[in-house]
Amino acid sequence: MCGITGVLQFASNAGVDSKVEPSVVRRMCDVMAHRGPDDDGIYTAGPVGLGMRRLSIVDLTTGHQPLSNEDGTIWIVFNGEIYNHSELRPQLEARGHVYRTHSDTETIVHLYEEYGHECVQHLRGMFAFAIWDTRRQTLFLARDRLGIKPLYYKLDAERFVFGSEIKVTLAHPGIDARFDRAALPEYLAFGYLSGEDTFYAGIRKLMPGHWMEVDSRGQVKIDRYWDLHITQPESSRDESYYVKTYRDLLGQSVNSHLMSDVPLGVFLSGGIDSSAVAALMTKIRGTPVETFSVGYAEDAYSELPYARVVAKHLNSVHHEVLLSQQDFFASLPHLIWHEDEPIVWPSSVALYFVARLAHERVKVVLTGEGADETLAGYTRYAFTLKNAALDRVYRGVTPGSFRNWIRGSITDSTWISATLRRKLSHTFLARNGNSWASFYFDNFFSAFSEAEQSGLLSPELAHEFSAGAPYQHVLDYWEHSSGEMLQRLLYTDIKTYLVELLMKQDNMSMAASIESRVPFLDHKLVEFATNIPQHLQLGGFAGKRILKKAVEDLLPHSILYRPKLGFPTPWSRWLAGLQLDVIRNLLLEPRSLDRGLFQRSAVERLFDEHRAGYRDHYDRIWRLLNLELWQRVCLENEAHEPAPTVPASQ
Numbered sequence: 171m172c173g174i175t176g177v178l179q180f181a182s183n184a185g186v187d188s189k190v191e192p193s194v195v196r197r198m199c200d201v202m203a204h205r206g207p208d209d210d211g212i213y214t215a216g217p218v219g220l221g222m223r224r225l226s227i228v229d230l231t232t233g234h235q236p237l238s239n240e241d242g243t244i245w246i247v248f249n250g251e252i253y254n255h256s257e258l259r260p261q262l263e264a265r266g267h268v269y270r271t272h273s274d275t276e277t278i279v280h281l282y283e284e285y286g287h288e289c290v291q292h293l294r295g296m297f298a299f300a301i302w303d304t305r306r307q308t309l310f311l312a313r314d315r316l317g318i319k320p321l322y323y324k325l326d327a328e329r330f331v332f333g334s335e336i337k338v339t340l341a342h343p344g345i346d347a348r349f350d351r352a353a354l355p356e357y358l359a360f361g362y363l364s365g366e367d368t369f370y371a372g373i374r375k376l377m378p379g380h381w382m383e384v385d386s387r388g389q390v391k392i393d394r395y396w397d398l399h400i401t402q403p404e405s406s407r408d409e410s411y412y413v414k415t416y417r418d419l420l421g422q423s424v425n426s427h428l429m430s431d432v433p434l435g436v437f438l439s440g441g442i443d444s445s446a447v448a449a450l451m452t453k454i455r456g457t458p459v460e461t462f463s464v465g466y467a468e469d470a471y472s473e474l475p476y477a478r479v480v481a482k483h484l485n486s487v488h489h490e491v492l493l494s495q496q497d498f499f500a501s502l503p504h505l506i507w508h509e510d511e512p513i514v515w516p517s518s519v520a521l522y523f524v525a526r527l528a529h530e531r532v533k534v535v536l537t538g539e540g541a542d543e544t545l546a547g548y549t550r551y552a553f554t555l556k557n558a559a560l561d562r563v564y565r566g567v568t569p570g571s572f573r574n575w576i577r578g579s580i581t582d583s584t585w586i587s588a589t590l591r592r593k594l595s596h597t598f599l600a601r602n603g604n605s606w607a608s609f610y611f612d613n614f615f616s617a618f619s620e621a622e623q624s625g626l627l628s629p630e631l632a633h634e635f636s637a638g639a640p641y642q643h644v645l646d647y648w649e650h651s652s653g654e655m656l657q658r659l660l661y662t663d664i665k666t667y668l669v670e671l672l673m674k675q676d677n678m679s680m681a682a683s684i685e686s687r688v689p690f691l692d693h694k695l696v697e698f699a700t701n702i703p704q705h706l707q708l709g710g711f712a713g714k715r716i717l718k719k720a721v722e723d724l725l726p727h728s729i730l731y732r733p734k735l736g737f738p739t740p741w742s743r744w745l746a747g748l749q750l751d752v753i754r755n756l757l758l759e760p761r762s763l764d765r766g767l768f769q770r771s772a773v774e775r776l777f778d779e780h781r782a783g784y785r786d787h788y789d790r791i792w793r794l795l796n797l798e799l800w801q802r803v804c805l806e807n808e809a810h811e812p813a814p815t816v817p818a819s820q
Contacts, residue, residue: 172224172235173205173334173680174247176300177342178309179217180328180388190219198341199223202334204508205249205680211235213245217386218302218309222247225533225685239279240268243304246282248275249334250297250319251687253426258292282310290381290395294426294692298376300332307386315396315693316540317378317669320676324373330384335677336373336510337804347805348372351634354767358623359616359640361514361793362673364647364666369511369800378669396693398661400653401701409719412702416695417720423692424450427536435460435532437524437686438486440476442714442721442730443538443547447689449724451536452484460531461486464524466493471740476729483726491527491816493520495744501813502796503803508681509674510804512796516739518674523816525682533685539675540690543660543668544699546713550614551659553596553711555704558655561598561609577602588786606648607641610659615667616640617793626772656704664700742788750781753795762798 175198179188195212199221203210206223213220213236222235238245252258255274258281263269267280274295281289282301287310296318301310311332313321323332324339333339340347350371356363366374376382379396424447428434436448438461451459461481465474474490481488498519505522506513513519528535542548565573580591580600594600595613602608612619620640624632638645647665651658672688679686689695702716709715718730745753754777756762763770773794780787802808 172222172249173199173202173338174220174222174249174298174300175199175202175333175338176220176247176302176309176331177218178302178330178384178386180330181217181386188217190214190217192219194342195219195221198333198338201341202338204683205334207683209234213238213247213302215302215304220245220247220300220302222249225680225683235275237271237273237275237279239283240270244279244283245302245304246275246279246299248278248297248299250295250299250314251427251429251685252277252293252295252297253429253692254292254294256429287381287383287393287395294694296687296691298334309384310381311376311383312381312395313376313378315379316664316672316691316696318672318676318688318691320673321376322368322373323376323382325384325388325390326372327388330388330390336368336370337507339373340370345372349801349805351631351767352639354627354631355620355623355635355639356641356643357512357797358618358626358793359611359620360644360666361512361615361617362666362670363643364669365643378665398664398697398700400651400657400661407703409706409716412706412716413719415698416702416716419692419695419698420446420689420717420720421450421454423689423695424536425454426692427687427689428454430534432534433460433532434534434536435462435528436486437461437521437528437535437537438463438477438480438488439538440473440478440480440729441538442718442725443541443690445480445538445725445729446541446717446721447536447538448480448484448486449721452486453724458485458487460528461488462524462528462531462535463488463490464493464520464527465490466740468740468743471743476732479726480729483729489527489531491523493523493816495740495749497523497814497816498739498744499749500811503799503808503810504813505678505681506796506800507803507810509677512793512800513674514670514796515674516741516792518678520739521674521678522681522813525679525684525686526813529682529684533683534687535679535684536687536689537675538690539671539686539688540668540696541714541717543663543671544690544696545702545717546656546660546707548713549711551656551713552708554610554613554659555655555708556711557596557598557601558603558609561601561603564598565603576600584784588783592786607638607645611641611644617789626768628766628769631767654704656707657700660700664696741792742786745780745788745791750777750791753791757794757798765801768794 177190179190181188192212192214199210202223206225209224211222211234220236236245236247252274255277258277262280269276281292290312297314298319298321322336322339324345331339331342348371353363353369380394382392384390438444438448463474463477465472576599580594644666647662651661675686757773776787779785803810
């Protein structure tokens with residue numbers, strides 16, 4: 171919907187002018203103009219300043235922000251959509267609250283007046299908002315349960331600064347962009363940070379399902395208001411119950427996500443998730459919907475043929491864009507600037523280009539994000555369950571010395587090809603079953619395991635990190651999880667991996683001034699899905715069994731039961747020849763090496779092994795490339811030209 175920002179100067183600084191200048195808030199708003207090209211607004215009063223940029227979706231006429239209550243004692247800036255606001259409004263009016271607009275923003279204001287911090291419990295939707303309470307002299311901020319909308323902040327002795335993007339907080343004249351090198355171990359392993367910290371020293375993110383309150387003296391309280399609770403499945407429930415209930419809940423969610431006063435569309439990959447959303451949207455509206463897809467000239471990596479099958483089946487108004495290798499690499503610096511951090515997955519680039527395509531026709535798109543993490547859609551879930559079962563037998567009948575020899579042979583033997591090595595490395599034969607970090611996280615997420623990082627990092631830097639540093643945050647979630655193993659895997663991914671996917675979804679779509687909505691992540695739907703019994707979630711190595719059965723009447727069998735791809739990228743094919751040389755030279759420039767992060771010999775070996783076909787290092791090279799580009803663009807302010815224009819094919 172928009173971007174929000176604000177500043178609270180603390181009164182405890184004697185002799186320091188605590189007044190927030192409107193020009194400071196305006197500057198912060200201007201940095202995120204792409205998030206809200208339709209409107210902007212600021213509110214300043216003494217020590218507080220609030221600002222917003224608006225992409226007008228609902229209540230186009232009177233939905234301007236910042237917005238206050240009737241007597242001007244409560245002020246809000248809000249990013250997101252509250253899908254149940256029309257249900258909440260009559261209840262609030264019955265309690266004496268008077269509305270001046272038709273916006274969901276005002277509903278949050280009156281909920282806060284009525285319930286205080288507990289207002290978040292009544293909200294169903296995606297949101298990040300900040301409320302200035304003039305009577306209590308407190309700033310109250312909250313983020314939605316799953317982390318669909320972002321919220322970053324910087325707190326020091328003088329002030330509290332927040333924004334929808336990291337670059338917004340950095341636009342404040344009192345904040346500098348400095349690399350927090352403590353982020354390196356987790357980044358090298360996962361590509362993202364799953365805790366509160368960011369890549370920038372002192373800048374943090376408010377975690378999903380949390381609220382925080384900051385008062386005029388700088389006192390802070392943070393509390394978690396929602397968590398995903400796993401319950402014991404009822405043995406009396408059969409598959410038909412879960413299929414029917416899930417279909418009903420998903421239909422309700424899609425219907426609520428159609429709330430808009432502007433045109434809507436769907437990002438259509440041709441997979442079951444986005445296809446199900448498009449099919450339900452078509453059924454509910456009773457008219458053809460607009461669908462948008464992205465592909466590549468390399469047919470093996472393109473899902474366009476599947477998307478066309480779905481579009482034809484639904485009779486949608488379909489649009490496509492083809493992304494070339496040249497455009498992909500040319501756009502990277504610009505998109506890293508938009509994301510504020512190194513890009514984790516090459517698919518982010520494709521997402522931006524399909525969002526820009528959609529921008530030509532609509533303002534809002536629905537997507538299929540979230541189905542895999544709530545319905546066990548990734549192969550790694552079923553594979554891990556089987557891998558764990560085989561590992562228990564394997565460890566019971568073979569001595570540790572033999573298992574170590576097998577692991578070493580898979581890692582180091584020259585007679586194994588890169589392809590076979592990669593496949594074997596995922597099995598229990600190459601994994602340490604006594605270490606969950608090795609068995610699951612290194613197996614499916616880590617570009618550089620902790621052991622591999624020790625040979626990559628400079629000796630001086632390696633000594634800064636404690637043992638287990640790459641896995642600290644993600645293991646905290648794993649150990650906090652409960653239920654069957656599948657439910658524990660889903661919980662951990664929802665709290666970590668999914669949050670990063672949603673950040674990608676938000677930043678890449680907002681970079682094109684498009685609002686993306688994720689109906690699979692209605693929190694009531696997520697709570698139901700993650701409590702479906704393990705034996706009903708999976709069918710062989712394929713997941714999303716309940717979803718497939720729930721929408722069998724809406725989509726062709728060939729779409730429901732085909733292998734998953736999901737916005738793939740021919741990155742590994744592109745990483746050859748001259749392009750490999752270009753990246754190698756960039757990473758070995760004096761400018762790159764002088765940072766003192768990595769050993770030159772380790773980087774050279776990475777490229778030599780990849781070129782020789784001894785190992786497939788495409789994900790490791792991607793990780794290092796993005797880190798270097800991020801430092802140049804976001805820390806050193808190197809020019810980042812806008813992404814090239816790619817013509818759409820209708």
